[in-house]
Amino acid sequence: xxxxxxxxxxxxxxxxxxxxxxxxxxxGHTALYWYRQSLGQGLEFLIxxxxxxxxxxxxxxxxxxxxxxxxxxxxxxxxxxxQQEDSAVYLxxxxxxxxxxxxxxxxxxxxxxxx
Amino acid sequence: xxxxxxxxxxxxxPEGATVAFNCTYSNSASQSxxxxxxxxxxEPKLLMSVYSSGNEDGRFTAQLNRASQYISxxxxxxxxxxxxxxxxxxxxxxxxxxxxxTTLTVKP
Numbered sequence: 001x002x003x004x005x006x007x008x009x010x011x012x013x014x015x016x017x018x019x020x021x022x023x024x025x026x027x028g029h030t031a032l033y034w035y036r037q038s039l040g041q042g043l044e045f046l047i048x049x050x051x052x053x054x055x056x057x058x059x060x061x062x063x064x065x066x067x068x069x070x071x072x073x074x075x076x077x078x079x080x081x082x083q084q085e086d087s088a089v090y091l092x093x094x095x096x097x098x099x100x101x102x103x104x105x106x107x108x109x110x111x112x113x114x115x
Numbered sequence: 116x117x118x119x120x121x122x123x124x125x126x127x128x129p130e131g132a133t134v135a136f137n138c139t140y141s142n143s144a145s146q147s148x149x150x151x152x153x154x155x156x157x158e159p160k161l162l163m164s165v166y167s168s169g170n171e172d173g174r175f176t177a178q179l180n181r182a183s184q185y186i187s188x189x190x191x192x193x194x195x196x197x198x199x200x201x202x203x204x205x206x207x208x209x210x211x212x213x214x215x216x217t218t219l220t221v222k223p
Contacts, residue, residue: 031209035213041215042202042213042214042215042216043213045210048209048210050209091158097209102209103149103161104149104211106160108157
């Protein structure tokens with residue numbers, strides 16, 4: 001079946017512009033996660049959506065970052081007034097949370113470059 | 116102190132070697148545990164879940180020690196294709212924390 005998809009795969013933007021990154025999770029998965037990974041670094045948690053519950057936004061680095069998930073499916077991560085330090089790969093993952101199982105499946109990521 | 120800590124390596128081993136990675140976590144309420152592998156410039160892929168009783172998948176064996184709060188991954192008979200970064204993941208009520216990864220290079 002189809003995996004997690006993300007678009008665009010690459011995005012180059014000028015400092016100060018807003019960007020929107022999209023994630024289509026695996027059909028039927030109730031949870032959706034956003035992470036970012038800078039070159040040579042580990043994954044940094046950004047935000048977690050689970051069903052109809054309020055999202056866990058504890059990882060968002062500043063109020064320039066926001067995310068929404070419409071209809072329990074597609075999610076959009078928005079970065080306003082981008083800065084050069086926002087340059088990273090933004091990864092989306094989804095999972096079917098059942099009991100204690102939270103196996104996450106990742107999309108290919110969006111490589112964001114802020115010039 | 117990080118919530119999830121891994122030895123970054125790198126581990127450089129010859130083909131056929133056995134190699135083990137450890138990962139420690141600080142939150143004793145953590146419920147689920149996983150190992151992922153990440154190839155260079157690719158997304159992480161689930162390698163295996165880690166169960167309390169330990170589990171094996173071919174050449175890979177994962178162990179969990181809740182008392183000492185660590186998990187381990189053992190790779191037997193290493194192949195060139197095992198070269199990657201291995202990420203330890205700890206989940207508590209849905210929220211996952213990833214270790215920074217251990218890099219393995221298997222050489223001919």
